[in-house]
Amino acid sequence: xxxxxxxxFLFDLDGVIYIGDQLLPGSKEAIEELRKRGKQxxxxxxxxxxxxxxxxxxxxxxxxxxxxxxxxTSGWATVHYLVQHAIHCVYVIGTESLKTExxxxxxxxxxxxxxxxxxxxxxxNTTFHEVQQAVRQIERGxxxxxxxxxxxxxxxxxxxxxxxAIVQAVQVACGQRPVMIGKPYAPxxxxxxxxxxxxxxxxxxxxxxxxDILGAHQCGIDAILVDREPxxxxxxxxxxxxxxxxxxxxxLFSPNSVSVDWSxxxxxxxxxxxxxxAAVIFNEWGQIFLVKRADNGLWGLPSGHxxxxxxxxxxIGRELYEETGLIVAVEKLxxxxxxxxxxxxxxxxxxxxxxxxxxxxxxxxxxxxxxxYNEINEAAFFDIGQLPxxxxxxxxxxxxxxxxxxxxxxxx
Numbered sequence: 020x021x022x023x024x025x026x027x028f029l030f031d032l033d034g035v036i037y038i039g040d041q042l043l044p045g046s047k048e049a050i051e052e053l054r055k056r057g058k059q060x061x062x063x064x065x066x067x068x069x070x071x072x073x074x075x076x077x078x079x080x081x082x083x084x085x086x087x088x089x090x091x092t093s094g095w096a097t098v099h100y101l102v103q104h105a106i107h108c109v110y111v112i113g114t115e116s117l118k119t120e121x122x123x124x125x126x127x128x129x130x131x132x133x134x135x136x137x138x139x140x141x142x143x144n145t146t147f148h149e150v151q152q153a154v155r156q157i158e159r160g161x162x163x164x165x166x167x168x169x170x171x172x173x174x175x176x177x178x179x180x181x182x183x184a185i186v187q188a189v190q191v192a193c194g195q196r197p198v199m200i201g202k203p204y205a206p207x208x209x210x211x212x213x214x215x216x217x218x219x220x221x222x223x224x225x226x227x228x229x230x231d232i233l234g235a236h237q238c239g240i241d242a243i244l245v246d247r248e249p250x251x252x253x254x255x256x257x258x259x260x261x262x263x264x265x266x267x268x269x270x271l272f273s274p275n276s277v278s279v280d281w282s283x284x285x286x287x288x289x290x291x292x293x294x295x296x297a298a299v300i301f302n303e304w305g306q307i308f309l310v311k312r313a314d315n316g317l318w319g320l321p322s323g324h325x326x327x328x329x330x331x332x333x334x335i336g337r338e339l340y341e342e343t344g345l346i347v348a349v350e351k352l353x354x355x356x357x358x359x360x361x362x363x364x365x366x367x368x369x370x371x372x373x374x375x376x377x378x379x380x381x382x383x384x385x386x387x388x389x390x391x392y393n394e395i396n397e398a399a400f401f402d403i404g405q406l407p408x409x410x411x412x413x414x415x416x417x418x419x420x421x422x423x424x425x426x427x428x429x430x431x
Contacts (some may be wrong), residue, residue, distance in 0.1 A: 020277060021243065021263055022052070022271040025222040027059040029211050029235075030076075031202075033066065034226035034394075035245050035268070039175030042081045047302035049268030050083055060089055061211045063223075065167035065201040065230065067094035067182060068114045080205075093167040093182075093201030094120050096177045096210045097138060099127055100164065100200055110156050110422070112149050112185060113140030136162040139189055139197065141182040150185065152208050154192040167201025169230065185270035194368055203234030203319065212238075224268070227364075228259035236281060237288060243278075245272075257286025257360060286363040289373035295336040297322035297378040299353060299421040300345075307418060309407065310342065319411030320418065322376065323394075331377050339381070342395050346386040353378040353421045354429035361413035378417045 030036060038047045053060060062085060070175070085408040092110045094117045101109065101121065108127045111118050117140045117261035118128050138155045144398035186197060190310050200206045202225075206291045210268045215221060222241040225231020228250070235242035236258045244250075245268070265279040265431045270276050300308040309318045323338030348359055352426065356362060357375040367412045390398050403422070406415075420429050 020057065020272055020274055021222075021265070022058070024278060024316050025058070025241070026062070027215050027219055027221040028053060029208075029221065029223040029240070030060065030062050031225035031227070032062055032064040032221075034060070035224060036078070036083065036258040037081060038079075038329045041175065042083075043267065045269035045405075046268040047082050049271055052272065058218075059215070060085075061091060062089055063091050063202065063207060063211055064095045065169050065182070065407075066115050067092060067166035067201070068095065068142065069094070069364055070116045073116060087255055088344075091210050091255065093207060093208065094140060096207045097121075097140070097164060097166045097200045098124050098126070099210055100206055101136065101138075105146075106162070108134045108135045109136045109138050109164075110161065111138045111140065112142065112145055112152060112153055112189075113138065114142045115141075126357070127361070133159060134161050136164050136248070138164050138166065139182065139186050140166040141185060142215060145185055150188050150192070153189050155188070159195045163195050163197040165197040165201075165271055167202075168199050169201070198425050202230040203237060205238055207235075208234060208238040208240065222262070224271075232261050233258045233288060234237055235307055241281065241284070242279075245339065256286065257373045258284075258288045270389075280431070285348050285360045287365060288358070289363050289370050291370070292332070292373045292375060293372075294325040295322060295329050295374040295376040296325060297376055297383040297417060298335050298339060298347060298383050299378060300383060302400050304400075306402055307406070308398070308400050310395040311397040312388070312411075313392070313417070317409050317411050317412040320378070321395075321398075332379070334380065335379055340386065342393075343398050344386045344389040346384045347381040348384050350380045350382055353380050353417060353430040354416065354431060356413065356431050358413065358431060384394045 037043055037257055062281060071090040071093060074090045075085050075087055091329060098120050108129060111128050121128055134156055137156045139153060164184055165186040168183045169181040171178040171181050222243055223235035224229055224243045224247045228244060232242040232244055241262045243263045243265060246264055261275055262281050265276060297421050299320060310321050311318050321339055321342060325334040336347060339345050355377055359373055361372060362374045388398060
């Protein structure tokens with residue numbers, strides 16, 4: 020029985036407890052039964068529109084008794100972040116309730132003039148003028164903070180536009196990534212767990228693999244998905260794969276509910292998947308050409324991105340010329356590589372990218388070797404038996420595949 024596997028239950032609201040103003044079947048009975056069993060309950064919502072007390076009143080109208088201390092909204096978690104980081108003056112896109120939550124902690128909300136941070140939440144009456152003001156504040160140096168990333172949420176009449184749509188409008192205009200507070204990001208879960216005793220068995224129950232399940236697993240928490248439709252998840256390392264799937268909350272007490280273990284796969288969850296290219300280049304003495312990257316100080320095969328409207332062979336030629344001044348020709352495809360453990364990269368901006376890389380065997384046709392000192396700091400040829408000690412993790416495999424001389428390209 021799933022209910023007995025855990026001591027602390029974190030519940031999403033929309034799609035788990037209710038949809039719109041309608042209580043979902045079994046949710047009230049399940050909450051009452053968990054309380055009878057002495058379980059610790061918290062209710063987490065990415066909806067930043069309400070005060071915690073307003074959320075309690077909404078649940079009370081639906082027949083579920085909840086205290087403000089058990090409610091954690093993305094708005095309240097954002098206020099906690101502001102206090103933690105000594106931010107005392109903000110510009111806010113959001114409801115009056117969100118602004119009240121902020122003001123109640125002694126933080127000033129401004130409508131004009133400079134501020135320390137811009138908080139982007141959600142309000143049905145948000146205007147273009149407010150979005151423009153937020154962009155200008157960020158351009159003047161204000162920190163960009165978003166209550167949550169959800170672009171929509173379930174409503175009685177279908178999907179409803181949410182915070183993420185406004186956040187993306189601001190982000191595209193100012194060219195900056197926000198600090199995200201709500202699920203699947205860590206601050207929301209840290210708020211929920213601050214009163215939980217270490218080694219207590221905790222589970223998150225939600226209806227969204229991309230926020231509830233992903234966020235819980237990123238924080239080392241088990242996760243149960245409420246879903247009526249079966250889903251496919253890759254066997255290898257998908258953070259969105261739940262420990263269990265149930266149709267409604269009463270299934271927590273079913274002896275037939277099955278739970279599986281989930282473990283950290285060895286790589287952070289990426290924001291995007293992007294195409295990349297790499298080149299294996301030997302000189303006439305059989306030495307391999309390597310470059311030393313400026314961002315991490317590691318040696319490796321020359322590599323880079325594929326740009327819009329560019330073939331992969333054009334991409335490798337452009338990258339080599341821009342970074343080293345060498346003109347190369349593609350001889351053959353060595354392999355296609357997508358292993359997430361070795362090909363997920365974290366950048367200083369906070370962006371995490373999973374590359375699918377095509378590695379080519381290339382030959383030098385011209386040019387003069389000169390490093391750009393932008394993406395690479397050094398470039399040199401090395402004997403195969405005397406490679407630098409600090410190598411990019413995946414490049415020895417690519418080099419070994421090129422040396423193996425297989426007739427066809429490898430897929431790894």
